[in-house]
Amino acid sequence: MKTDRLNAFTDGVVAIIITIMVLELPVPKGAGMAALKPELTLFAAYALSFIKVGIYWSQHHHMLQVARRIDGRVLLANLFFLFWLSLVPFVMRWVGEAGITRDTVLAFGVIMLLCALSVAILRGTLLAADPDSPIAQATARGRKGQITIAAYVMAISLGFAWPIAAILIYFAVAALWLVPDKRFEQLTD
């Protein structure tokens, strides 16, 4: 099977995920500068969530650029990935209502960990569908995926005692991925 419709479906779902998050943002109560202050944390949470979804989409985009063949298991793995990604706005809303607490920080980490794991599973199914695919070649070197998963596991464990440490790890992982994955670009040029 070709990748076209899997990509189109993913693009549609991700576009909705990344856009409806803005509906969770409250308008400042009042027109003064002081009214902005209570909203700043949620705004930071929005920016971080936006970046995370952007990262996952870019990663998906890069991987699928070199994918030549997919099968039913790839479709299922992709759905599994979209499921976890679609929970990002949900956690955002929780942060909006409960604030940055231990539990909301942990929930964000769990969703991020499951997104990272499901991307790893998606990569596994893509490789199974096309064993000598360029994806194997592209991801042969570099440990970004494993580092990410390890970082989220660490963030969740640390988050029980120090939520702030978990938040710092979330930002650090985002910074790690802001440098786009050149491995796939080199392959397609």
Added chain:
Amino acid sequence: MTPGRLNALTDGVVAIVLTIMVLELKFPAEPTLGAVLKVLPFLAAYLLAFIYVAIYWNNHHHMMQSAHRVTGAVLWANHALLFWLTLFPLMIRWIDEAGVTALPTAGFGLVLLGASTCYLLLERALIAAEGEASGVKRALGRGMKERVSFAGYALALPLAFVSPFVSVAIYVAVAISWLIPDRRFERNLQG
């Protein structure tokens, strides 16, 4: 890498941004002329935000017609542009609640400034990916219009604290200048 999926994601996000803004619209509280007049400033804000998002989509559409190759930097510049575009619905909701006052008007300007900065970055990233001899570079030239718009927003933002209506006038003026679609790409594609 080809720009197919970048365009698909952008179209999806922009379509939703344009559509969720309408959720902010409310019926007038009573079926009287007075109540209708009360919601008029907000309707105007909705119209202006809609036009701006449409302008960005049009320009993006035109520019991407000439693009053949995308890089990670292009994807990120595009994500950053989408980030600012998603904030339009929030800004018009704010204007709805607080009226055309200093801070919401400046906020609208900040979103415009952010979007135009990211659009300039997207142009740069595309030119870097396509090369100096590419159609994108030829069509964009020195990008004077983008720079003038950027300066307009940068001027309007602080002016909102002096008089919000001066800022609104600048926003409207810049929008009108972009209603004529970007001919540079059309000319280039035909030529």
